[in-house]
Amino acid sequence: MKQFSILLFLMLTCLLQQAFAQDKTLSGRVTDSNSQGIPGVTVLAKGTRAGTATNANGDFSFSAPAGTTTLSFSFVGYKTVERDVTSTNSVTVALEVAPRDLDEVVVNGLASTVKRSNLANAVTTVSAQELYGSTRPVTVDAALSGKVVGANINATSGAPGGGVSVQLRGISTLTGNVQPLYVIDGVYAVSQEIGNGAGSLAFSGASGGTGRTTQDNGTNRISDLNPADIESIEILKGPSAAAIYGQRANAGVIIIKTKRGVAGQTKVNVSQDLGLQFIQRYIGHEAFNADKITLLDGTGAGGQAEQANFAAAQASGKIYDYEKEVFGNKAFMRNTNVSISGGNDRTKFYASGSNTREDGIVKNTNYQRSSVRLNLDQKIGSFIDLSVNSGYYNSTNRRSFFGNDNNGVSVGYNLLSIRDYDELHPDPITGLYPNSPRTGDNPLAIIDRAINQETTNRVTSASTATAHLFEKESSSLRLSAQGGIDYAGSNALLALPSDLQSQISAAYHGVVRVAKNQFFNYNLSTFLIYDWKLGPLALTSQVGATRLGLNAQLQYSQGQNLAPGPLQPDRGTVITQLTTIQDETDVGYVAQQEVNFKDIIFATGGIRLDKSSRNSDPTKLYAFPKASLAVNLAKLDAFTFNNVNLIKLRGAYGETGNPPFFGSTFSPLSTISTGGNVGVAPSTVVGNSSIGPERATELELGIDLGFFNNRVTLEASVYNKKILNFIQPYTLAPGTGVTQIRAFPVGDLRNRGLELSLGLIPVQSENFRWTSSTQFWLNRSLVTRLTVPVTNLNTGFGSRYGTNFLAQGESPTQWYGRPAVTDNPELLTRYGDAQPTFQMSYLNSFNIFKNFDISFLLNWKQNSYTSNLTVTNQDGYGTSPDWSQPYTSTNAAGVTTTQPVGLVRPAFNADYYVQNSGYVRLREVSIYYSLPAALRSSLFKEYVNRLQIGVSGNNLVTWTKYKGYDPEVSNFGSTNTQAQVDVVGYPSTRRLWFHINLGF
DSSP states (O other), rough: OOHHHHHHHHHHHHHHHHHHHEEEEEEEEEEEETTTTTTTTTTETTTTTTTOOOOTTTTEEEEEEOOOOOOEEOTTTTTEEEHHHHOOOOOEOOBBBBOTTTTTTEEEESEEEGGGGOOOOOOOOHHHHHHHHSOOOOHHHHHHTSSSSSSSEEEOOOSOOEEEEESSSSSOSSSSSSSOOOTTTTTEOOOOOOOOTOOGGGGGGSSSSSSSSTSSOOHHHHHHHHGGEEEEEEEEOOOOHHHHGGOOTOOEEEEEEEEEOEEEEEEEEEEEEEEEESOOOOOOOOOOOOHHHHHHHHHSSHHHHHHHHHHHHHHHHHHOOOOHHHOOEEEEEEEEEEEEEOOOOEEEEEEEEEEEEESSSSOOOOOEEEEEEEEEEEEEETTEEEEEEEEEEEEEEOOOOSSSSSSSSOOOHHHHHTTOOOOSOOTTTTTTOOSSSSSOOHHHHHHHHHHOOOOOOOOEEEEEEEEEEOOSSSSEEEEEEEEEEEEEEEEEEEEEOOTTTTHHSSSSSOOEEEEEEEEEEEEEEEEEEEEETTTTTEEEEEEEEOOOOOOOEEEEEEEEEOOOOOOGGEEEEEEEEEEEEEEEEEEEEEEEEEEEEEETTEEEEEEEEEEETTTTSSSOOOEEEEEEEEGGGGGGGTOOOOEEEEEEEEEEEEEEEOOOOTTTTTTEEEEEETEEEEEEEEEEEOOTTOOOOOOEEEEEEEEEEEEETTTTTEEEEEEEEEEEEEEEEEEEEEESSOEEEEEEEEEEEEEEEEEEEEEEEEEEOOSOOOOOEEEEEEEEEEEEESSOEEESSSSSSTTTBOEEOOOSSOOOTHHHHHHHEESSSSEEEEEEEEEOOOEEEEEEEETTTEEEEEEEEEEEEEEEEEEEOOOHHHHHHOOOOOTTTTTEOOTTTTTEESSGGGGGGGOOOOOEEEEEEEOOEEEEEEEEOOOOOOHHHHHTTSSSSSSEEEEEEEEEEEEOOOOSSSSOOTTTTSSSSOOOOEOOOOOEEEEEEEEEEEEE
């Protein structure tokens, strides 16, 4: 035994000596084109994991295996280069700026990436500079507006804090959550928009209902994220790219990557933004006079009383412009961000903190958000990489009451109905508000005394561990395990004091609701990834499994007929409580194979098998395959065109799913009371015990071109996306004994589209650089199969104002309305489509004398139609700015008539209300000045390495013929088929910012 130990010791000693003998030290410096050192450049010994990052001066030094022949140098924004070190241990490298980084990696699987130059899908990447470098969007989803080819992005409210609806490549479902799947550093994020009851009849005391509606204009929970923490966003727009995410990905996937530390000198960045926002546009109103009052109110007692009120107000100078009084505030905004990052080749960190406050243009409305983030990367030994990402967010939103007037208290709804001589101001002595003579409540009293407030605490955290099981020259195997959680808890307080006008006239005086919504998402995954070579082929094989879970608890407690004192539900004599619990689990199994032939041909094939507790059979596996092929002709040896860098033909096919909404398999029971005893009885609404997931398939074809060292690039894609067996409630004839099946596969839907992206660098010189990007996209939706009768998809405002139908051969977002005809669904006239004819964006950036950065973004949405119910209020009450002007209308027989005055407008056909809400908008504009290095050093020595000041603006100019506050804001923005109904939402704003950014 002793001899064996000695022999083992000698063998280990020899092996260690051999190992040390195989190492050699490599060093050098990395600079830019001006010979300035670049910190943080990744330096790797090609074919190994050995490497380091350059320090603050661009220098590097590390120990590499003796057989190392090539070093690779890569850094964001620069071309990746390789250098031969066979006969030298020291090298100096100058990196060139990349006109377009085709070597950036893009997600190609749940545990793998691929260079963009090899990508077979049109995946849109939005960088930190594009997202946050120009101006300051309040939320992440709002920052994407106009920057994602293939996306239709609409605001659901102009109130501080959002929300925003994102639709990728047309309609993906008609029920349930229509938003894309958001993945934040590997965490499957909570993105549901949950109403608190502010827009519901139940809040005012009406019986029945859940107390939440799609009209509450809630905030998408993605608004909790701090945009300044984001490094990049990748958008997988269709099933061909998103298939690897299976049955969570029907509406597309948005992958958010936050910033990480870079090895080198520790960096501290501080930014402070101060701004003002003001209303984008007023609707205006027409002034009243004695003749108009006679026309509206007649000459009877009522008319005489109005004439007296008008005369008294005119004599005392109390003629008001309430619209400007309520919406005319200049609201202050501020935004503070601090971050620190750094590390070495083994440990890297990024930490940040932020605080944002935006006051609204309406008194007592605002949005506040505070956040902290810590991201850590650690190498453990030579085989394990560990990554931890954590963020905490606290936000408070005060939105008042806007939108459809289901409670009688909507500020905008009531405000536009008020005449300019009505007195709404509080008594200067008692402080009491007078009753509104026209509406359910006094809008000034609602602004001052009604409460609609929500506070959210949220935590996201993810950990990833990668174990490199073995590495050889021609193969390597690694095991990757990841877990993530997302917890969001919201507390809302809604209150209408008992002495408000609407409450005095109600059956129960005063109402208060406390709502609590809690969401807990978790995801776990484990993957084996095998990289290997077979002759000229580089292959990556991966297999793995995922588990996803969601637990939601939605509850509220409401008290009515309040006793004097604090606004609490238990102070009411009528108390209502509701709790909804949702618990679901998805399990998936994934296999994928990638094949790369010399970066000329890149092919991928894979399959995902998913099961879900939301399906009728929770144990049944559904298959979602994918396949793609990209061929880069410009890399063929026979290709000799010097100014052509890229000719890539690509095609991809994939399938995704969408399980039925939670609880759709069960038949609800209704409560009954007999003899004082509470019981349950069967409902006439039944579940579907055989329902499965909706399925989406997509075929995408495209070509990518690059010319003149990629200073000219073009991406062109066409797609055919089908939604099979989309789910809808199915209403039956009453005689069957069942009124409705909760979830039923009613047909198929098709989306076809075109996407074009043109990138240009027209000028690139030492003192001037101009970068331009133009995007164009369109989508057409059509119901291709329908197994049920034509179904009305609208919310019941009626054919006078426009409605949508589910009909074969028709678009589900097509508007129909009066007058009646004979050849369309429900015998109504066909009007425009809510989906735009096309969209375009035009982004330009200029760098002048290396110190000035100027940019602007134009966004064009052509021929998108909205049902504008905002004008209904004004017309009905005589306050429209053009109320006294003639209006021309055409009936079903094609006969054109002119209506003399606005008094008869409520009888108009739908062509008056279904309005073209297309626009051209200057969405962003900015100018920044960076202090030159020499001047900065003379002022601050070496303490400050960056000082930048700037001004910017959002939505400064909008060109549109639409007659509402904003052609983009709608009442049902969280839905797919009713997303463009405008019922006096909170007006959108123009925003002006001043910025100062410091780096230490």
